[in-house]
Amino acid sequence: MKRLTWLILLTALPWLIAGCGKGKETTADKGRQEVGKQEVKKADDMDMKSLTMESIQKEGKVQEVAPGTVQITPERQQLIGVKIGNVEMKPLEKVIRTVGRVDYDEKRIVTVSLKIGGWIEDLYVDFTGRFVRKGEPLLTIYSPELVSTQEEYLVALQAKKSLTKSPFPEVARSGSSLVESAKRRLKLWDITDEEIQKLEESGKSKKTLTLYSPFSGFVLEKSAYKGMNVMPGMALYKLADLSIV
Incomplete structure (x- = not known):
C-alpha cells in the first residue's frame, strides 16, 4: 500500500512542478505587459505633444480632418493628375474651341x-x-x-x-x-x-x-x-x- 502511494506521488510530481513554474511565468509575463503598455502610452503622449503638421506628413501618420474633407492617396493623386498650388484671386476663364462659320453682315x-x-x-x-x-x-x-x-x-x-x-x-x-x-x-x-x-x-x-x-x-x-x-x-x-x- 505504501509502495503504491509513493509511486503515485512520484508520477504526479513532475506535473505539479511544471504547473507551478507555468503559473509563475504567466504572472511575470502579465506584469511585464502592463509595464510595457504604460511605457508605450507615455511615449505616445509625449509624441502627440511634440507632433507638428510637417512631422505628421513626413512620418505618414494619420491625422484628424474636418468633416467633409476628402483625402486622396498619393497613388490616386498621381493617377488622376492632381496639381497643388497656392490659392490666388484671379478671374475664372475657360477656352472653348468650336467649329463655326464667319459670314457677312x-x-x-x-x-x-x-x-x-x-x-x-x-x-x-x-x-x-x-x-x-x-x-x-x-x-x-x-x-x-x-x-x-x-x-x-x-x-x-x-x-x-x-x-x-x-x-x-x-x-x-x-x-x-x-x-x-x-x-x-x-x-x-x-x-x-x-x-x-x-x-x-x-x-x-x-x-x-x-x-x-x-x-x-x-x-x-x-x-x-x-x-x-x-x-x-x-x-x-x-x-x-x-x-x-
Missing part, C-alpha cells in the same frame, strides 16, 4: 446698279476682293439718253436767260420750270450737283457718266465688263463692309 452689303442704260467704256474697279472707298470711281458709261438730257438742260438754261427779259411773268416763270425739270431728270440718274455745275460752266454735254461708289467696302461680286451693254437696274457690283462680320 447682311446690313452692311450694298448692291451698285445704274438707273440708266448704256455701254461701259472705262472700268476702274475690275476684280473682286478689292477694297473701294466711298466716292471712288467705279466705271464710266456712255448713254445716248443721258447726252440728250444734258443737251435739254443746256437749252433750258439758254431759254431761261431769254425768257427772263419777257414783260410777261408767266413766260419768265416757264423758262425756270424747264430748267428745273431737266435738272431733276439728271439727279434721278445720280448726276451730282458738282457735275451739273460743271455742265453749266462748260456749256457742253458730257459723252459719258461716271459711276461712283456709294459705300466703303470690299468687292464681293462684279458683273461689269468693259464694253458691256447695261440696262437700268442691272446689278454691277456687290460691296460689303467687313469691319463687322
